Amino acid sequence: MKEIKITAPATIANLVCGFDILGMALKAPYDEMTLSLSDDSGIRIRHTDDYNLPESAEDNVAGVALKALMEDPIAVGLKKSIGFDLTVHKNIKPGSGLGSSAASSAGAVFAANHLLGNIFSKEDLVRFAMNGEKLAGGVKHADNVSPCIFGGVTLIRSIFPLDIIPLNSPDLFVTIVHPQIEVRTSDARQILRKEVQLKDAIRQWGNIGGLIMGFTNNDPALIGRSLEDVLIEPVRSILIPAFDEVKQKCKEAGALGGGISGSGPSIFMMSEEESTAKKIEEIMQKIYEQIGVEYKTYVTGINPEGVKIVESW
Amino acid sequence: MKEIKITAPATIANLVCGFDILGMALKAPYDEMTLSLSDDSGIRIRHTDDYNLPESAEDNVAGVALKALMEDPIAVGLKKSIGFDLTVHKNIKPGSGLGSSAASSAGAVFAANHLLGNIFSKEDLVRFAMNGEKLAGGVKHADNVSPCIFGGVTLIRSIFPLDIIPLNSPDLFVTIVHPQIEVRTSDARQILRKEVQLKDAIRQWGNIGGLIMGFTNNDPALIGRSLEDVLIEPVRSILIPAFDEVKQKCKEAGALGGGISGSGPSIFMMSEEESTAKKIEEIMQKIYEQIGVEYKTYVTGINPEGVKIVESW
Numbered sequence: 001m002k003e004i005k006i007t008a009p010a011t012i013a014n015l016v017c018g019f020d021i022l023g024m025a026l027k028a029p030y031d032e033m034t035l036s037l038s039d040d041s042g043i044r045i046r047h048t049d050d051y052n053l054p055e056s057a058e059d060n061v062a063g064v065a066l067k068a069l070m071e072d073p074i075a076v077g078l079k080k081s082i083g084f085d086l087t088v089h090k091n092i093k094p095g096s097g098l099g100s101s102a103a104s105s106a107g108a109v110f111a112a113n114h115l116l117g118n119i120f121s122k123e124d125l126v127r128f129a130m131n132g133e134k135l136a137g138g139v140k141h142a143d144n145v146s147p148c149i150f151g152g153v154t155l156i157r158s159i160f161p162l163d164i165i166p167l168n169s170p171d172l173f174v175t176i177v178h179p180q181i182e183v184r185t186s187d188a189r190q191i192l193r194k195e196v197q198l199k200d201a202i203r204q205w206g207n208i209g210g211l212i213m214g215f216t217n218n219d220p221a222l223i224g225r226s227l228e229d230v231l232i233e234p235v236r237s238i239l240i241p242a243f244d245e246v247k248q249k250c251k252e253a254g255a256l257g258g259g260i261s262g263s264g265p266s267i268f269m270m271s272e273e274e275s276t277a278k279k280i281e282e283i284m285q286k287i288y289e290q291i292g293v294e295y296k297t298y299v300t301g302i303n304p305e306g307v308k309i310v311e312s313w
Numbered sequence: 314m315k316e317i318k319i320t321a322p323a324t325i326a327n328l329v330c331g332f333d334i335l336g337m338a339l340k341a342p343y344d345e346m347t348l349s350l351s352d353d354s355g356i357r358i359r360h361t362d363d364y365n366l367p368e369s370a371e372d373n374v375a376g377v378a379l380k381a382l383m384e385d386p387i388a389v390g391l392k393k394s395i396g397f398d399l400t401v402h403k404n405i406k407p408g409s410g411l412g413s414s415a416a417s418s419a420g421a422v423f424a425a426n427h428l429l430g431n432i433f434s435k436e437d438l439v440r441f442a443m444n445g446e447k448l449a450g451g452v453k454h455a456d457n458v459s460p461c462i463f464g465g466v467t468l469i470r471s472i473f474p475l476d477i478i479p480l481n482s483p484d485l486f487v488t489i490v491h492p493q494i495e496v497r498t499s500d501a502r503q504i505l506r507k508e509v510q511l512k513d514a515i516r517q518w519g520n521i522g523g524l525i526m527g528f529t530n531n532d533p534a535l536i537g538r539s540l541e542d543v544l545i546e547p548v549r550s551i552l553i554p555a556f557d558e559v560k561q562k563c564k565e566a567g568a569l570g571g572g573i574s575g576s577g578p579s580i581f582m583m584s585e586e587e588s589t590a591k592k593i594e595e596i597m598q599k600i601y602e603q604i605g606v607e608y609k610t611y612v613t614g615i616n617p618e619g620v621k622i623v624e625s626w
Contacts, residue, residue, distance in 0.1 A: 021518060202332060217478075
């Protein structure tokens with residue numbers, strides 16, 4: 001196999017209460033990537049989208065992820081000259097809070113692993129892809145790259161050492177609004193308090209347990225009750241215009257619950273029925289029309305598969 | 314039905330990382346209780362053990378739990394004079410950290426509910442029994458009474474409103490040592506810091522998620538990795554002589570992991586094999602012999618059933 005075409009999906013990190021430990025893959029939007037194995041060592045990247053991302057390997061998140069893979073002892077042990085040519089067409093807008101950098105990093109190493117004969121485990125791929133996350137946001141985190149690679153919902157018990165537990169992913173609908181404002185991940189991290197009240201932490205881990213069991217037991221009502229964040233959302237939501245109004249009106253309209261996607265500015269809401277998910281999209285559209293903030297919306301679902309092979313030669 | 318005899322098991326609250334939200338029922342030790350329904354209103358309590366506990370209903374944890382049940386609108390709606398005669402033989406030593414007060418409270422209301430024709434849900438019984446916990450420790454908490462009533466392992470997502478999620482309970486062995494020193498629940502709560510580092514809280518909820526999935530997936534290795542408490546144990550363990558040595562030597566001998574039971578002073582360790590659980594008992598015995606602290610040990614298992622009816626007339 002010399003060439004592979006894949007799609008790498010958007011992901012929602014944190015899932016409201018599960019800051020830094022939970023993430024979920026979406027059916028849409030997704031990036032499209034084509035990777036070719038070459039005898040010419042080195043990594044050559046080309047973007048066919050309009051996001052003006054750096055194409056030099058050391059400045060591109062997919063590039064640093066691929067480099068980490070190539071420098072792993074297993075790849076080095078192949079004792080042959082390896083090079084990659086990567087073409088990326090991003091549909092997940094950078095800075096949306098929908099795991100754009102994770103899709104690039106995870107998609108690239110997933111594709112490379114296939115071309116090399118699947119010599120790496122999924123955990124290995126997450127480790128490589130986290131290098132892309134570090135380049136993008138300054139911190140090695142796995143809550144976007146894990147669901148992108150594993151699919152569905154994943155729990156990251158620990159990053160050092162890496163301990164990923166795939167969860168059951170129920171068949172729910174997800175509505176997303178991406179208000180077109182910029183919230184930098186580093187800023188969103190900066191404004192968090194370093195210390196939290198023990199009583200709030202206890203409430204948070206009760207909700208985390210509830211959310212995990214809601215997914216496990218396919219219990220939408222329990223998922224809804226557990227989608228509460230008493231620590232991060234109250235601080236971060238001030239960076240997102242109309243956040244409280246969106247959340248309140250969507251829940252009134254029947255959404256199970258939701259909140260900030262990753263570090264924002266996108267907001268997601270989960271629903272049992274597609275009709276509810278579409279009604280919620282209209283509510284979101286109306287709110288941002290009224291306040292005059294440009295936006296983009298999606299009605300999608302949980303993606304149990306993650307990165308997907310479209311074609312290979 | 315006029316009279317019922319039940320056993321009410323010991324329970325382990327917190328389960329290391331799950332402070333205030335997780336609890337587990339044990340096969341042993343357990344209290345024995347006989348409850349009779351009477352036309353003479355009021356609650357009469359007699360203890361046949363040597364723990365010198367108060368027998369007046371308003372000072373006895375089982376008494377206040379029964380009182381809460383009798384004052385519930387459903388019981389009041391029966392429109393008949395209800396009284397109870399309760400005989401308690403405690404085997405779970407008060408102040409052991411093994412849910413002694415919870416066994417009294419939960420056992421009494423479970424028995425009463427049976428005599429009244431099971432008019433209450435298990436959640437109702439937990440609500441009533443929490444009144445006993447408040448009398449014993451000053452705080453309404455459910456992490457002992459829930460597993461006592463539901464059996465197995467329970468997650469308490471929230472206390473107000475009460476939201477209990479029963480978890481799968483794997484077939485593991487539990488070794489317990491109860492050093493015969495006094496640690497008051499109120500003292501153990503007092504020494505905790507009111508604020509915690511966000512990074513520690515994140516590590517804690519990663520472990521909580523891991524532990525819940527370890528139980529769910531019957532994954533002893535994951536249970537072992539997740540039995541880590543970076544917030545409470547480092548503070549509370551200083552009240553328990555030889556804690557660090559017990560934990561280290563038991564893990565070296567093959568225990569999956571463990572820690573303080575409830576607020577202590579008992580220490581529990583979980584094992585996959587009975588032979589390991591017995592070896593760990595010997596290690597615990599040896600340590601407390603050496604430092605000259607009196608102790609009691611148990612080798613037992615997870616009790617999937619909770620309060621159990623022995624006989625009813």
